[in-house]
Amino acid sequence: MQTIKTHQHMTTPVIAARSVGSRVLRSEDPRLLSGRGEFIADIDLPGQLHVAFVRSPVAHARITHMDLSGVRDCEGVHLAWSGDDVLPFCEGIVGEFAVEGCNPTTMPLLARGEVVYVGEPIAVVVAESRYAAEDACELIDWEFEELPAVTDAHASLAVLNVANSQLPNNLGLKGGGSFGDVAGAFERADKVVEGRYYTGRVSASPMETRGVIAKYGWASKSVQVWSNTQMPHFLRYMLTAYLGFAEQDVEVITPDTGGGFGQKAHVYPEELILPLLSREVDCPVKWIEDRRENLMAAAHAHEQFIDIAYALDNDGRITGVRTHALGDGGAYHAPPWTMAVEPWCAVVMTPTGIYAAPTAEYTYTAVATNKTPVGAYRGVGYMAGTLARECLADDAARALGLSPFDFRRLNVVREFPWTNPQGIVYDEGSWLESIDVVEQMVDYPAFLQRQSELRKKGRYLGLGLSVFVESSGESTATSLEHGLGDVYHDTATVRLGPNGTANVAIGLSAQGQGLATTVAQMAADTLGINVEDVSVDTARSTAHAYGSGTLGSRGAVIASGAVARAAGVIREKVRAVAASMLEASPDDIELVDGQAMIKGVSSSSVSVADVATAIYFDIDSWPDDFEPSLEATQAYDTSRAMFSNGAHAIVVELDPETGFIRFENVYSVEDCGTVINPNIVEGQIRGGVVQGIGASAFEELAYDESGQLLTTTFLDYGLPTMDVVPPFVIHHIETPSKHSAAGVKGMGESGLIAAPAAVLNAVNDALSPFGVVLRDLPLTPEKVLAAMAGGVITTSAPTAEAVGEDRPK
Structure with missing residues (x-):
């Protein structure tokens, strides 16, 4: 891996850098790599019991009968609860987003009356072993009356059936905004380019699944909860707010955690049920999620449709942007982030991206379906928003006869501070330099010559570019900048x-x-x-x-x-x-x-x-x-909203016989201000880009029409493995922030934010001889082969007009 480094304007550092900027070896690694870490599955408390959940086997049903009496006397079983048993302690977790147009939902700890997705917990058993608990779960006598399942976002929007009785119109969220004379920009436009992009449903799939251990002390009234959560203090707050435990008596302990990526940045029913169970049985209780549960019941991510349009003048400059995001939010708002985590973030956080468009308009809609709730995953919303903006940029470049680099150079913000149409101020950045540097890194003229020569031999090479800006260091200032009231x-x-x-x-x-x-x-x-x-x-x-x-x-x-x-x-x-x-x-x-x-x-x-x-x-x-x-x-807490930026270029080759995408090289430019540790930054870039490659070409949580999840093991859900990971060339630009210690900015999400757009653009570049443009992820071999054969397999729903949906006009 080649690494290059340049510097933008430097401000006086807060500290005298000796260690900062150095490739210090990670202090955690000797313990973790030698197997001396302590993860939640490694923790065993004296006298602990084990927990297993009964999960709904159907996507939507009315529970007509529930009888646990047959399992309560089973050998080794200490407790069995249904939704009726847990209701006196907690009605459920409210999911609500603090913007106009959000309709809240309450996620029960155990479903009562209605189940709304496959995997929803409906009963729980506490036993002396996990084996005994799972065996007892099989003996629970319950019956249900199946209801129509809503499995498509557009069908949900049309309210052909109701997915969750709490949302009779299926709307979890709907809103929008308009800034500047957008209508005039499109009326006066010399050219309009537009497209609909689809990002598939995926799982964060952390190496370590979720887990909870709870211990209640009767004498002290103390509650100890071990959880591999990303938000221990928020979980502590929720335990006091929803369950009534005294705050001073609650401690949340976070052991070593094998990845989270946002999936563990939620409060789940399991985390609230276990302390109640421990209090009831007067013993520590432990639940470790298996992989099938993780794929079914832990928060999903990404699935949304984005319609986007650019108004262009004669010179090819963007004069207006219209965007509409429709998110499939699943059955409930996943607290605390809700269904807004995808469509709202996709269009509100950076509606124009790096481009100096003077006007912008967006709408966002999240609908309920009978699928697992959608929640946070690395680069929430930004990935889909960047995919739409950057892939439409390539479409515009082709329409104008420009290179993808030249179109972006023509439209990129060049001077800072810059205020976008929403009124959000960007104080600093290296947006133009990122484009220039990544073009030099790939040696674009040499690539074009090689691409042309290989096409004559029946080999199809493509180069994809994606330039991004991301909100950095989530803070109170960032929240207020976007009209929210979250305090960090x-x-x-x-x-x-x-x-x-x-x-x-x-x-x-x-x-x-x-x-x-x-x-x-x-x-x-x-x-x-x-x-x-x-x-x-x-x-x-x-x-x-x-x-x-x-x-x-x-x-x-x-x-x-x-x-x-x-x-x-x-x-x-x-x-x-x-x-x-x-x-x-x-x-x-x-x-x-x-x-x-x-x-x-x-x-x-x-x-x-x-x-x-x-x-x-x-x-x-x-x-x-x-x-x-x-x-x-x-x-x-940072005094101002901060933004990191960069660019990724990816070179791919398509196999015309199998439709498989071979990833040849990744070129990454990252500006996260002062780099504390280049090793760690580069590791984050590599990991994020590989996750982006997975979301682009390998991963899809597939449902059938009845709402059954078909991908419940890693045999079915395809994670990228090292054999598909290409070599990386990484370039660091440093534009220190004026608003943080030592000029540091965040960068942990950038790889996944930008890589899928680069992959899709690379595949479309390789497909250009066939006159086909793909817009749906994942890019399965079937889709690629169909495109090369002159047709397209698409998961995109009918046009917005066909279901009466608002979209860019």
């Missing part, structure tokens, strides 16, 4: 010990993204010590630092900001005492490489360790009125 609040605690080493606690949980390493780098540079002298505790317990959740590319931005603030308090105390010891002014003291020294006088120094020892044990070293604590807790 995160803290970090830094403690410097007597020997000059530091302990750091943050409120964000680790999901395998190297958070402990990057946070240690930030703390080390702020304190002026070596990174090896910093230990980091991520949010393994809600008894420590507070966090709003590991999501929205906020880990490095928010955690490093909180750590820099807390470490800054300690730093100033060390400087004050060092100045007293060296008979200098604190303003003249700098902390570098474990030494406190007078600036410009390297011979006049004292080690940070000696200063720390003096603070703990030598009162004579203190300046007047010195407060000797070397522990500080600080909160952090």
Whole structure:
């Protein structure tokens, strides 16, 4: 892998970078790679019992009979509950999005009366082993009357049948906005290009499935919940709000977690049921999801249709954008993000993308179907929005006879700050440079020559480009910028010990993204010590630092900001005492490489360790009125919405005999501000792009007309494997943010946000000799072969007009 690095305008860093920017090896890896991690399945509590759920085998039905008496006396069974048993404790979890046009739903902990998707929990058994619990589940006597299943978003929109009785018109969300004279832009347009794009339903499929352990203490009224959640503090809040446990008595513990990708950034019925079960049986209870349950019952992602149109003037500039997103939200709003997580994010967060379009209009609609609820997955909404904007950009380039690079250069925002039609301000970015750099990386003239030569031999090569901008470091400012009221609040605690080493606690949980390493780098540079002298505790317990959740590319931005603030308090105390010891002014003291020294006088120094020892044990070293604590807790939230940007180009070759897509090369440009650790950034890029390749060409959660999920194992649901992963060339541009510690921006979602558009554009480039353009994901071999044969297999529904739907006019 080749790595290149350039710098944009630099601002004065908050800290003297020594560790930040270095390829520090991940501190987590020796423990995890040697099998010494402790994941939730590894935890066994004394006297624990095991939990299994009865899940609906049908997509939509009315429960007419439920009898658990036959299993309550089974050997090894301690408890069996139905929806009627859990109802007195909790009516369900409300899913509601704070925008006009959202119709809330309540997701029951166990279904009562009506089941609305295959996999919905309807009963639960607690037994001495998982085997006994599952065997008992098979003996539960229940009957149902099957109801019509709604499995298509357009049929749901037409209300041919009702998917969930809580939503009689099937609408979970509907709204929109218009900014500028959009109608005039399209009336005056010299050319209009438009298209409908479909993103298939997928699963985040983390390596580790979901799991919960709960322990209730009768004497203390305490509740301990182990969960591999991405939002431990939010889960703690929900346990108190919905179940009535006293907040001070609830602790959520997050062990090592084998990936989350957004799927674990929800509150699920299982997480609320287990504490109730533990209290009822007076024992710890444990539930570990199997893979079939994960594919059926954990939140799904992405499925939506996006209609988009560009109004173009004679020069090929975009003068207006119209977008409509229709999301298949599944049976309920998945709390807390709801059905808005796809269509709302797709059109509202960046309606024009990187393009300097002066007018924009969008509508978003989410409908209920009898499928598993859709929730968060890496790059929520942004992936579908970027797919539509970037693939239509390629369509426009072809219509105008321009290269994909030239069309984007013609329309890209060039000067910052820039305010988009919504009024959202982008302070900084390298949008034009990203286009230029990625074109140089692929050597476009050489590629065109090679492509032409191979076509003469019956080989079909394609190049796809995708340029993106993403909201970075989810924060209160980002929420307010987009008209929401979400408040984010995160803290970090830094403690410097007597020997000059530091302990750091943050409120964000680790999901395998190297958070402990990057946070240690930030703390080390702020304190002026070596990174090896910093230990980091991520949010393994809600008894420590507070966090709003590991999501929205906020880990490095928010955690490093909180750590820099807390470490800054300690730093100033060390400087004050060092100045007293060296008979200098604190303003003249700098902390570098474990030494406190007078600036410009390297011979006049004292080690940070000696200063720390003096603070703990030598009162004579203190300046007047010195407060000797070397522990500080600080909160952090960015003052402004921030945005990262970049570009991906992917080269593919289509096999005309099998329709299989061979991925030849990936070229990635990333601007996430100051790069804390290039190794970790590049790992995030590679992982995200490969997930994007999976969503583009391999993965699809397929349902039949009755609402049965057909892809319930990895034999049926095709994840990309290493044999299809191409080589990467990665280029770093650094445009430090003025609004974060050390100029850091988030970047964890960029690969999945932008890669599917690059894949679809590459395939369409390879198909150009056949005069066919595909717009639906995934790009299965059947679709590719049909396109090369002159036809197209599509999952896209009938035109919007056919079902009376609003769409770009």
